[in-house]
Amino acid sequence: MSDRDYSEFEDLSPFELKDKLIEIASSSADRMMLNAGRGNPNFLATHPRRAFLRLGDFAVEEAERSYSYLDSGFGGLPEKDGLLQRFENFLHRHEDVEGTTFLKAALSYAKDQLSIHRHELIHEMVAGFLGCNYPVPPRMLxxxxxxxxxxxxxxxxxxxxxxxxxxxxxxxxxxxxxxxxxxxxxxxxxxxxxxxxxxxxxxxxxxxxxxxxxxxxxxxxxxxxxxxxxxxxxxxxxxxxxxxxxxxxxxxxxxxxxxxxxxxxxxxxxxxxxxxxxxxxxxxxxxxxxxxxxxxxxxxxxxxxxxxxxxxxxxxxxxxxxxxxxxxxxxxxxxxxxxxxxxxxxxxxxxxxxxxxxxxxxxxxxxxxxxxxxxxxxxxxxxxxSTPQQIQMMLFAFAGLLDRDDRYKNAAKSLIRKRFCTLELNMGVKPHREPNDVNYYTLINLQHLSGRLYGDAFADWFVANKKGYDFLFRLAEETGVVLLPGKGFEVVDASARVSLANLTEADYASIGAFARQVITEYYEQYSGKPA
Known part of the structure; x- marks a missing residue:
């Protein structure tokens, strides 16, 4: 166990500190770094992205209608006249292609639930995808x-x-x-x-x-x-x-x-x-x-x-x-x-x-x-x-509105909550969720974890000797795991933030085991004998 003093980094923003922890965690070539410090998810919604690509195929076809005689990759602004009919014909020609059903459902929902004329909507979507006009109105299409x-x-x-x-x-x-x-x-x-x-x-x-x-x-x-x-x-x-x-x-x-x-x-x-x-x-x-x-x-x-x-x-x-x-x-x-x-x-x-x-x-x-x-x-x-950003945003919103049975939502929630249980079990504690817990992140209270594993006297020693901040660096140095300090988010107790969104379930099992390993090393230092 390293005796290095890491207090010089205490005043860094947690996201700046993350870079230092990554540097330490990456220093060993014979192991994989596990970065659970940043909340970038490793899952994503595919249906609205498929719809974006399918819309793009049609939008480019529309642009090519204007100047196709130039034969030079030269396109023009989409024409409103007949646009909806051409789009419906396009969907019919590509009805077996991913994204088509989504676009049909989106236009149907917009008309039935939001009273949006489909002709106006498809023109906004096509022009928006092409990014051929300034955003008008500038606040939002x-x-x-x-x-x-x-x-x-x-x-x-x-x-x-x-x-x-x-x-x-x-x-x-x-x-x-x-x-x-x-x-x-x-x-x-x-x-x-x-x-x-x-x-x-x-x-x-x-x-x-x-x-x-x-x-x-x-x-x-x-x-x-x-x-x-x-x-x-x-x-x-x-x-x-x-x-x-x-x-x-x-x-x-x-x-x-x-x-x-x-x-x-x-x-x-x-x-x-x-x-x-x-x-x-x-x-x-x-x-x-x-x-x-x-x-x-x-x-x-x-x-x-x-x-x-x-x-x-x-x-x-x-x-x-x-x-x-x-x-x-x-x-x-x-x-x-x-x-x-x-x-x-x-x-x-x-x-x-x-x-x-x-x-x-x-x-x-x-x-x-x-x-x-x-x-x-x-x-x-x-x-x-940018208008392409706004069109993708619109399609994400449609994805939420069309998810009537909460299939995507339930999948996302069950994924992160299962990871939470895996992390807790591998730290050696019984998972516990309160009704209002979301579990996109989890905050490991290091004092509580120390007490649950090795008793209150050890937990008091852990806090009195200010091991909470030191824990993050030792975890990175010894195991390659990167977490963020709760202190940077104005958490009072010694703690570590774990993102449950960006790694595999197997990785969270490893993080839990490594966290327990480091706590155990502290306990051996405290007690003077093997755990």
Missing amino acids: THAETIVGAYLAEEMFNGEPRQGPFSVFATEGGTAAMTYIFQTLKANGLVRKGDKVALGTPIFSPYLEIPPLPDYDMPVVDIRMEEGTDWQFSDAELAKLEDPAIKVFCIVNPSNPPSVKLSPEDLDRVAAVINDKRPDLFVVTDDVYGTFADNFVSLFAKAPRNTLCVYSFSKYFGATGWRLGVIALHEDNVFDEALAALPEETKTILDKRYSSLTTTPREIRMIDRLVADSRAVALNHTAGA
Whole structure:
């Protein structure tokens, strides 16, 4: 066992630390590195991708119709006249090809459930696939917004009553959404330096790292979830939100890294604080893991006026490389209300900021300011996610809407939950899941694991000697396994985050066995005798 001191790395972001752990884990040529540090899934949705390729075949055929006489790979913009009939003929000619049935079902669903004219939809899809026009509207293609909005309503509301319409802005992944939100809040005077940001912790580390940046200089208030109640909030923690100096509350639900959703009771308690005690509070809920949870309901449904919803298609559909995310905001919202209530001096400054977009800049809604600010306002006319990205996003949304029996959803959930059980069993403990556990990640409480394996006295020694952080480096050095520290996500106890999405079940068996091996070595050091 190495005696090297790794404390010099304690202040690194967990994702920067990951690179150092990978370097250590890869140092031995005679073993395979197992990286469970990053949550990139090793599964993906194939049907909407097949449909994308099939749509692409038709789209290119349409482009070739215009200038085929030039015989030089030269195409033109798709023609609307007769487009739907040509598409139906195309599907008929390729009815035995993968993706065709999906496209038929998608157009049928759009007409029957969303009242979208199929002719208009197929034109948007073909032109969008070809990427031959700027995104118009820049916030999101018209039918793509409707379809993605329907998918969000399906996944985020779970039967809760709708509180009016909401708009959707397509972004380059969930991380871009986070960036745009903080930029626009600051640019519009809705937050200022010194205003407090409350974070539901543990939380995805960038939410911890953005507010203290010099651009924002916003103190962070932890609203801590408690491990003893399966990562829910206490009344005392929620009471912190009543502080009027707190302007923004950010939460990842289900949480990262504990991977637990707010219980129905906790969700109602959080919503009650917002709706009854802090109707002025700006809320950002990041719900990227909601589609892996059972019966998920978002704060976007429970506190609709206050909440910006961030969602990414990356994890559920295995599309991290596509960079597909959205921001959703109800039309009736406190952000627009706050903009209207700004001092005249601030409004005058903002008039100048947005004057190139319209003669009535004060009427620009928050959701559209997010779009403009994402391109420094002056480039608003070229804002928006690329149209091929939006078409793939639309097809992913259709995949969710068409999954009536939850076949894909159940497969994804059962896969990660089986991996959780395998990991626990091979660590030498009995697997235990609470009703709100999601298991996209799992957080290994190293103190609890030490106690379960070798008793409370050893667990106390493990903590007193600060072995939790050291554990990660020894695990990487001795076994080639890479995990991330819970500390980087504002977890109090010594812990390690394991992504259950990106390796094989056999790998998780190895990780569990290796984790137990290292804990056992610590026990032998503690006891002075073999375990």
